[in-house]
Amino acid sequence: MRVFVAGASGAIGTRLVPQLIEHGHEVIGAFRSPGSAERVRVLGAQPVALDLLDASAVRQAVLEAEPEAIIHQATALANVRFGRSIDKSFGPTNRLRTAGTDALLAAAREAGVRRFVAQSFASYRYAREGAMVKTEEDRLDPDPPAMARETNAAMSHLDQAVTDAGGIALRYGGFYGAANDGLVKPVRKRQFPVVGAGDGFTSFIHLDDAAAATVLALEHGGAGIYNITDDEPAPMREWLPAMASALGAKPPRHVPLWLAGLIAGKGAVMMAAGSRGASSAKAKRELGWTPRYPSWRQGFVAAYAPATEAGGRNTHPATRTGHSPA
Numbered sequence: 001m002r003v004f005v006a007g008a009s010g011a012i013g014t015r016l017v018p019q020l021i022e023h024g025h026e027v028i029g030a031f032r033s034p035g036s037a038e039r040v041r042v043l044g045a046q047p048v049a050l051d052l053l054d055a056s057a058v059r060q061a062v063l064e065a066e067p068e069a070i071i072h073q074a075t076a077l078a079n080v081r082f083g084r085s086i087d088k089s090f091g092p093t094n095r096l097r098t099a100g101t102d103a104l105l106a107a108a109r110e111a112g113v114r115r116f117v118a119q120s121f122a123s124y125r126y127a128r129e130g131a132m133v134k135t136e137e138d139r140l141d142p143d144p145p146a147m148a149r150e151t152n153a154a155m156s157h158l159d160q161a162v163t164d165a166g167g168i169a170l171r172y173g174g175f176y177g178a179a180n181d182g183l184v185k186p187v188r189k190r191q192f193p194v195v196g197a198g199d200g201f202t203s204f205i206h207l208d209d210a211a212a213a214t215v216l217a218l219e220h221g222g223a224g225i226y227n228i229t230d231d232e233p234a235p236m237r238e239w240l241p242a243m244a245s246a247l248g249a250k251p252p253r254h255v256p257l258w259l260a261g262l263i264a265g266k267g268a269v270m271m272a273a274g275s276r277g278a279s280s281a282k283a284k285r286e287l288g289w290t291p292r293y294p295s296w297r298q299g300f301v302a303a304y305a306p307a308t309e310a311g312g313r314n315t316h317p318a319t320r321t322g323h324s325p326a
């Protein structure tokens with residue numbers, strides 16, 4: 001297929017483009033910053049500079065590219081400083097998930113694009129009730145913390161708009177697998193503590209596995225939502241010390257819930273206490289996908305153990321390094 005990838009130069013895009021090409025697809029790789037063109041070219045895609053928030057430019061780029069499929073992986077999380085307000089940190093990403101998605105869908109309709117796959121998110125979104133691990137059928141959190149409401153609404157907008165249009169929304173776990181993963185610096189510096197009992201669950205996914213699932217979704221997926229997460233959703237008190245150990249860092253500090261709430265806000269408390277993980281049983285069943293890293297236990301070691309202070313292992317020469325959202 002001729003595939004238009006928005007966000008081709010990002011953390012997931014740089015893993016996805018080579019896998020698409022390996023599967024025989026032809027890729028048009030869109031990015032925002034002029035400096036990303038070479039990275040996209042080296043990956044084997046035809047580079048196109050495009051601001052997804054400029055709807056007429058999106059229309060023109062898609063009509064000119066004449067793709068059979070579009071994959072939306074654009075986020076704006078590089079170099080973001082995460083503060084007390086999730087909505088503030090995610091503001092530009094939220095716009096890419098609302099206006100950016102709408103612009104791509106409108107262009108797709110006009111250009112007669114048959115397949116549409118977009119990046120969504122699984123962790124911290126499901127209702128903080130009942131089972132600790134949720135399926136796509138389970139309800140989303142009806143009452144997210146006030147400072148994360150716009151972010152949750154933007155993800156729900158994307159899920160709804162894409163599936164209404166007959167496309168696929170992939171609710172990925174937390175990405176990891178690159179030297180500049182957002183958690184690397186704070187965990188190394190012991191700035192990311194276990195909060196309270198650390199019993200809130202997170203689902204993770206290695207970037208290579210996320211990319212592999214995306215190719216399969218493009219090729220075989222039916223319209224709808226798929227959780228793309230590893231097999232071991234886990235509480236913070238388990239995954240965080242394991243990440244620190246894989247990085248060769250000291251074990252994380254512990255802080256009580258009240259203190260974390262005071263310093264980092266309600267979002268940090270929600271992630272640490274009560275949050276739910278996600279099951280990818282549907283993706284395995286319907287896409288024939290098997291993660292290479294079924295658990296972050298092996299994945300963190302594979303991603304971080306060879307890392308030095310200067311950086312870790314990158315699996316592709318064009319994979320981005322040198323920035324961090326944290």
Ligand SMILES: NC(=O)c1ccc[n+]([C@@H]2O[C@H](COP(=O)([O-])OP(=O)(O)OC[C@H]3O[C@@H](n4cnc5c(N)ncnc54)[C@H](OP(=O)(O)O)[C@@H]3O)[C@@H](O)[C@H]2O)c1
Binds near residue numbers: 012320325
């Ligand atoms: N599920 C998750 O856990 C999750 C999801 C997303 C990101 N992250 C993490 O956040 C960090 C940063 O991720 P990243 O490098 O992928 O983020 P990024 O720098 O935001 O890059 C994402 C992609 O979107 C493109 N983009 C950004 N703004 C755009 C716009 N207005 N129009 C069109 N394209 C635009 C970027 O192009 P340029 O390169 O040209 O700027 C890039 O190709 C990574 O550590 C990543 O793992 C995690």
